[in-house]
Amino acid sequence: MKFMKMCPKCGSNDILTVDGYCGAYGVGDNIMVGMTIFSAVPVDRYVCCSCGYSEEWIRREDMEKVRNYKRAHRDTGSRLLTDDRR
Numbered sequence: 004m005k006f007m008k009m010c011p012k013c014g015s016n017d018i019l020t021v022d023g024y025c026g027a028y029g030v031g032d033n034i035m036v037g038m039t040i041f042s043a044v045p046v047d048r049y050v051c052c053s054c055g056y057s058e059e060w061i062r063r064e065d066m067e068k069v070r071n072y073k074r075a076h077r078d079t080g081s082r083l084l085t086d087d088r089r
C-alpha cells in the first residue's frame with residue numbers, strides 16, 4: 004500500500020498518508036521506546052478513503068530504535084507460555 008499506492012483490500016487508489024508525529028507526553032502516532040520524547044518513533048499511517056483500511060509504517064531511519072526497544076521482540080510463538088507478566 005505504501006509503495007503501490009493502491010488499497011490491497013478494495014483496489015482503490017484513493018490513499019491518504021497520515022504522517023506520524025511525536026507530541027508531548029507521547030501523544031500522536033508513535034511508539035515510545037524510552038521515557039522521553041526524544042525516544043519516540045513516529046508511525047506513518049496509510050488510509051484507504053474508499054474502504055477505511057489502514058496500514059502503519061515505521062520509517063526506515065527509525066528502525067534501529069525499535070530494534071533496540073526492550074519491549075520489541077520476534078514472535079516465536081512461545082511467548083504465551085513463558086511470559087507471565089500479562
Ligand SMILES: [Zn+2]
Pocket residue numbers: 010011012013014015051052053054055056
Ligand atoms: Zn480500500
